[in-house]
Amino acid sequence: MPILPKAILFGAIGTLTETSDLQRRSFNAAFRDAGLQWHWGREAYAEMLRAPGGKDRIAAYARKNGDTVDVARLHAAKVAYFAAYAEQDGLTLRSGVADVIALAKQSGVRLGFATTTGSDTVDLIFDNLQGQVSREDFAFIGDRDLVTRSKPSPEIYRLAMSHLGLSARDAVAIEDTPESARAAIDAGIPCVGFPGEAARGRTFPTGVNHIADMLAPAHFGLRRAA
Incomplete structure (x- = not known):
């Protein structure tokens, strides 16, 4: 021992x-509200988790797609959705x-x-x-x-x-x-x-x-x- x-x-x-899928859904909801044509599927999101940090993930994805976004505002919207989903589904x-x-x-x-x-x-x-x-x-x-x-x-x-x-x-x-x-x-x-x-x-x-x-x-x- x-x-x-x-x-x-x-x-x-x-x-x-375990919150990975709740967080993925929260990102997608925030993207939808912002009018972005972004959607992170389960497999793609699992790959993104190789780089820790939600704000960093948003910024990297925006660069990859040639989009300009307000990273802080988008992440704050994601956190708000995450809070709602966590309360709804329970942790x-x-x-x-x-x-x-x-x-x-x-x-x-x-x-x-x-x-x-x-x-x-x-x-x-x-x-x-x-x-x-x-x-x-x-x-x-x-x-x-x-x-x-x-x-x-x-x-x-x-x-x-x-x-x-x-x-x-x-x-x-x-x-x-x-x-x-x-x-x-x-x-x-x-x-x-x-x-x-x-x-x-x-x-x-x-x-x-x-x-x-x-x-x-x-x-x-x-x-x-x-």
């Missing part, structure tokens, strides 16, 4: 709850996440949320997971505004370690895509791969200790009290 870490870092909203924690969080807290293992998504999306996730997980469970919560570079840059992980006062080897990260896993590895943090729907079957980089469809306390050296 792995040695108990001092901190477990959830690296993305997708390590907590649930992914398999095993609740157990890992509960046992980590019981064992004195600190929790971090090392995401580089926008703060508005972070707020939305916690609002829609009320009763399942809360901000108070985490000793560190990141967002895009706290760093100069999004993942796969390791900057957010280095910031998390500095905030927690720990070294990289004191922690274990959880990531849902190979690109984001690279950020943890480049920061020197051991990583568990927990691929979401859009990343299943993809190859995670060397240095990822385990690939899991369901998180288990044993992945982190956590034990239930006798």
